Amino acid sequence: MDKYDKWLLFITLVLIVFGALMIYSSTSVITPALAKKGITEFYYFKRHIFTILIGFGFMFLAYRMSLSYLKKMAIPLLIFSFVLLLLVFLPGIGVTAGGAERWIKLWPSTFQPSELVKLSMVIFLAGYLSALGYRADSFASFIKPIFIMIIFQAVILKQPDFGAVMSLTFLTFAMLFLSGTRLRYLFFLSAPALLILYKLIMEPYRLRRVMSFLDPWKDPQGSGFQLVQSFIAFGSGGLTGVGLGGSKQKLSYLPESHTDFIFSIIGEEFGFIGVLIVMALFLLLFIRGISIANKTKDGFAYHLAVGLSLMISIQALINFAVAAGMVPTKGLPLPFISYGGSSLLVNMAAIGILLNISRGNDNGDMEGLNKKTFARRKAKKGIYNDSRFTIHGLRTI
């Protein structure tokens, strides 16, 4: 047997099983309106279980796949996900829901390409950052991935999917930052980014909606509704919660209670203790991912493991923060737990890759190993042991 990271797998399985339980809990109460649409008690649960089964397939594939092959596939994958992203706007293939065109038809369900974009972006960046030509102190090296990111974001914004844009930005910036990019580049980029952000939300109605998270109680029936309902869910959970299946907020009070706001329902049913356990699991998952990265001697694998860990953690954190009203309300599923096949498949594939890296089979694979970066990382680590990061080299994670 391979020496894969059993803890990582265990945490993932716990999250997936718990997620399936929560999907059943939050979707099993059928209102007459849902019944009219033909939705039954097990409708969402069955579909979720089906997705999980496919997810295990992806996970296994990613686990068995050679990393060098993955590295070779990085750019084709990026192009592929870009094409999928564009397909969203194609009538007949794209699916519109809630005023956003985020999905493409994929029998028997739909697929959200922006989820795949994150994964392919991480793979691409891992390859890019570990390539021989990458220079952390070069602006040209810095701006190329940023440019790609902006192209993707422009398309995603068109859907629109602010949540995906937000997490993609954090992810790219974090990976670049860890690769040792000069901070001033990041700051330099922040100026136009803020300007665009300002432009986007300048319209008063949009601004009001975006900023409503600061005081949702001001308009509890309007822009603050979802957040107020989320708070009520958390608040009525208290320390120990109302028990599995006992949530009242899922009875169509809290919109998206089985997807973006499932964390609030966890809070209501399992209380403070429940959410702490879920948060701890994600934190553990992150720590396992980083330790996998630190164990690897391959640059690509290192960046990949860091990126994937960040991808999952950032998404989970944004989801927590949205539900808790700390950042503007933007739809992002909670990895492994929320209903939503694309996110689940992508995240399970990511875990597959992490498990793959944790086997350590890449050690002998010299192809694609960026000796320079690797050596420098080792060197810097030794020299700047007391410092959290270096200026010209890789920053320690």
Next chain:
Amino acid sequence: MNTIIIFSFFAVFFRLTDLMILSHKRLSEKAKQQHIKVEDIQIRRGIIFDRQGRELALNLELESLYCEPDSLNLDNESVRKLASTIAKEPEVILTKIPSEGKFAWIERKLEPDIAERVKGLNIKGLGFMNEAKRVYPKGKLASHVLGFVGVDNQALEGIELQYDRYLKTRGGKVFFGRDASGRTLSSGVDKEAKGNNIVLTIDEGLQGIVEKEIEKAMLQWGAAAASAIMMDPFTGEILALANRPSYDPNNPGKVNDFEKRNRAITDCYEPGSTFKTVVGIAALEENIARPDMLFDVGKGGIEVGGKIIRDVHRHGILTFNEVIQKSSNVGSVMIGMRLGKERVYKYAKLLGFGEKTGIDLPGEVSGWIRPPERWSGTSIGAIPIGQEVAVTPLQVLRAYSAIANGGSLVRPHVVSEIISPEGKLLVSLRDMEMNRIISKKTAETFKDILKGVVEEGGTGKSASIEGNEVAGKTGTAQIINPKTKRYSKEKFVSSFVGFVPADNPRLALIVVIYEPKGQIYGGVVAAPVFRGITNQALSYLDIPMEDNPHKNPLLVSR
């Protein structure tokens, strides 16, 4: 980077501590508020039936329009449309909508087709609630008995008020779980509470006859008002009770106080000659007079305390019987003087004057008779002929019922049974006790005298009916002008009280016509109304004609 991620986790942790631990109480409260729906239990008043089970008051389910001011979004156009749909001025509607709040009525109890049209307008923030509207299907019929309710079904008059605690049930609140769209999650909760049903002693048929006849008399005599009460003389069951003017209890808002008055029990009048019964009965009970005792009333007047009491017609010498039958004032005063004021007062009280009869309707008055020590010098000349006393028509009827039933005072009542919605008998007012006040002999003797009133030579012969003997007495009294404190020359109260069939009384009836024009005498104005009513009532009740050889020789077969 580790630090940032871990720091973020801690930020979320602290935020959730605040939400879930520190704000737990406040947010749970909020949750409860939105998860639980409180509804008032719909109260349905009991149904009121007549003695034969015909519905006189029932409930109609109607929808009432309300708004939720907080979520209401009315522009001028929709206000205008709404106004025209419910036939109101737009300004009127706007005044009913507060600037904020959760609930305000706009229009209560809409007709079903109007409610449908309002729903068709699709205005957000408007809602409908089922409400029961009290309906009196027979309109004005027996309105003074039934009374009416207000827009919130609060009892305001009549049986509705008197028996409110039976008709209405305790409401209360039901708690439901609900989802976000307000749908109720618990089922099988009884949201309706029904009141007890009431069966009246009133007979719709008899009531109709009485109402029709007094209506006719009102028109015929241009009277200001009229009352009639029909009662079973043995049980005190009121079979019909009507007043004019009257009103439609379905539109209580339009009723004025004059129409609302149940004058049969709430208004006093000076009874005049019908009160002569008091001295007549007293004289017989006290053995002061016998039926054939002679009274010289030939002078046509008698002086009492410096005042002369006169007869309408000169009579010469009358027997005791004839004093009553011809309604001689002079003869009655003579009898009264022989009795003395103490005994006149005693018998007036004994026959129930000056005291409430205890009828189960609101607003009854006791009338008024002065105690002997406060009589003036002329009182002994006034009270025996029905002046200086105030009585209600019901008191007079009850006194005459005592003669009809052989000497007992009954307790008049309009309710016979109260039945729970499940059909259980809660209260029965059948078989009420009777209170003997005079001897059977006196009652029988006096009954014969009263029969004579309706015969040839009596004042009430126009009350006679074919086939059955009537016993009764006319009354004509002046009304005291409240301005001058003197008897009015134009305003009279004409009445007739009696029972039929005389020897086996089934009905006792009093007819009182206030301020008739043209004719004033009870024998002319009220007696024909009595005849009209009893004639129809007896055939309605299928009471056979008496085997009376004098009046119906053809029935004597051989």
